Structure formats: structure tokens, C-alpha cells
Amino acid sequence: MSISPKAALLEEYALVARALSAPARLMLLEQIAQGERREEALADKTGLTIANASRHLQSLRRAGLVASRRDGKAVIYRLTDAKTLQLMDLLRIVAERNLAEVERILRGLSDGQDAPEPVSRDELAARLAEGSVTVLDVRPSDEYASGHIPGALNVTVSELELILPTLDPGAVIVAYCRGPYCIYAHQAVAALRKHGLNARRLDGGLPEWREDGRPVRARSPDVDISNEGK
Structure with missing residues (x-):
């Protein structure tokens, strides 16, 4: 039938x-x-x-x-479609708004504290143009090499302690990672704020930044995902 x-x-x-x-x-x-x-x-x-x-x-x-x-x-x-990024993010948003366990886990990543509001991609682009921000890419080095926000420093969460003496305590620090499901940026922001630094995470990650048509630099010789000049 x-x-x-x-x-x-x-x-x-x-x-x-x-x-x-x-x-x-x-x-x-x-x-x-x-x-x-x-x-x-x-x-x-x-x-x-x-x-x-x-x-x-x-x-x-x-x-x-x-x-x-x-x-x-x-x-x-x-x-296949950039809309999939939006679908992934929408799944995150619905879960965060409606599932208490998601809220509990996220608060745990911030040591029980309320996390600061994420920095929008427009705000980060403006701060980069002004030179008034330190950007940390907290993904593994191979992912950073295949594409990253220009000017971003690559440092994993476990390496943050090593670079603390080099960070300007008066500067805004923005951490980013893979996108809606990545927790590295949450962990990095929590760790940096424990040291009194003004750290926030980026709203979205490298995929969303790239999909906006913003510049991306790649180091890997066999992967070129740069939007620069487009």
C-alpha cells in the first residue's frame, strides 16, 4: 500500500x-x-x-x-551543505535551553561559575583589525595547521600554563576551537579566568568563521582552505 x-x-x-x-x-x-x-x-x-x-x-x-x-x-x-553547520548549532542551542544535564556539564567546565558571554565573530573581526585582542586557537596542532584565524596563537589547554607569562593581563583574550560541540574553548576560558585574565570564547569556531567568508590561513602544503583575497 x-x-x-x-x-x-x-x-x-x-x-x-x-x-x-x-x-x-x-x-x-x-x-x-x-x-x-x-x-x-x-x-x-x-x-x-x-x-x-x-x-x-x-x-x-x-x-x-x-x-x-x-x-x-x-x-x-x-x-555537503553549510546549512549542516547551522543544524549542528541548533541542536546545541535546543539542548542547552531544555536539558538540565547539559547546563550542569557546561557549568562544570567553568568550575561552577557562570561563563561570560561569547564574543561574536563580528566583534572579533573588529578587534583583530584594531589589534586589541589576543586570539588563541586551542585545537590540536594538526587542525591549526590545516586552517586557522590569521594571527591566532596555537596552544592546547594543557599548554596554557606555559604561555601565561607572555599574556598581557590587560588584554582581551578570545579562545576558539572546532565549533558547537567542542569544549576546549570552554576549558581554556575557565583556566585563564582563574588567573585573573579577561578571557572569553568565540561564538562558533573555525568552521563558522570560515563560512562567514572571513580570512583563514593554512600551513599544510596539501590543504588550502584559505578565504583570503576572496
Whole structure:
């Protein structure tokens, strides 16, 4: 028996929702949002076996959230649509507004304190133009190398203590990481504020900054995701 057009549409919408229903797939999307990634690298970054990562990636592909291409024997994944970034962020916003456990976890990242309001990307761009901000990219070094905000210093959360003597106590410090699901920036801001520094995190991460059409610099010779001059 055939189903109604509405039922058919809802089934397709539910396909997207089901694709987002596994934490492993959200981790994979977070990584792919940084730029094109090989399947093996995605498995390594997320701690999944290659076989398990492949299964999750196929679910994301069937839902139209990612696309793939082959480079020799390698399979490389990318986001199919920038709207996926908005979908990921909307999922975060709804969870933060309605789930008490999410609020508890986030407060824990800030040592039980209310976190300061994030810095908008427009504000950060203006401060960069003025030279009135220190920007910290707190992602791993390989992610920084493949693309970062110009002028950002790369330092992981575990390395913050090493650079404290070099930071201007009177300056505004903005930390950023991967995007809506990354907690590194939350942790960095909490650690810096414990030392009395004026630290805030960026609203969004490198993927959202890049999607705005803002400049991005890459160090890796085989990856160029720069928007400079465009």
C-alpha cells in the first residue's frame, strides 16, 4: 500500500534526525566541519575503528549530510551543505535551553561559575583589525595547521600554563576551537579566568568563521582552505 506524500516526506526528515542520533556521528561531523578529511584520519581523531567509522559515515552520507570522493584508494569526506553547520548549532542551542544535564556539564567546565558571554565573530573581526585582542586557537596542532584565524596563537589547554607569562593581563583574550560541540574553548576560558585574565570564547569556531567568508590561513602544503583575497 502506498503512503501519503506527507508520510513520505516525514520519513525523509526522520532519516536526517536518525543520522544525528549517535554521539559518534556528531564527533565525525565536528571533524568534517574543519575541512575535507580522509576516512582513516576521521577514525583516528574520533577513536573509532575504521570499520565503525565507515558505517557511521555511510549513515551520514545516506542522510545527505556528508559527501565523499575517492583519491586513489582513500575515501575523503566533506560536508555537503553549510546549512549542516547551522543544524549542528541548533541542536546545541535546543539542548542547552531544555536539558538540565547539559547546563550542569557546561557549568562544570567553568568550575561552577557562570561563563561570560561569547564574543561574536563580528566583534572579533573588529578587534583583530584594531589589534586589541589576543586570539588563541586551542585545537590540536594538526587542525591549526590545516586552517586557522590569521594571527591566532596555537596552544592546547594543557599548554596554557606555559604561555601565561607572555599574556598581557590587560588584554582581551578570545579562545576558539572546532565549533558547537567542542569544549576546549570552554576549558581554556575557565583556566585563564582563574588567573585573573579577561578571557572569553568565540561564538562558533573555525568552521563558522570560515563560512562567514572571513580570512583563514593554512600551513599544510596539501590543504588550502584559505578565504583570503576572496
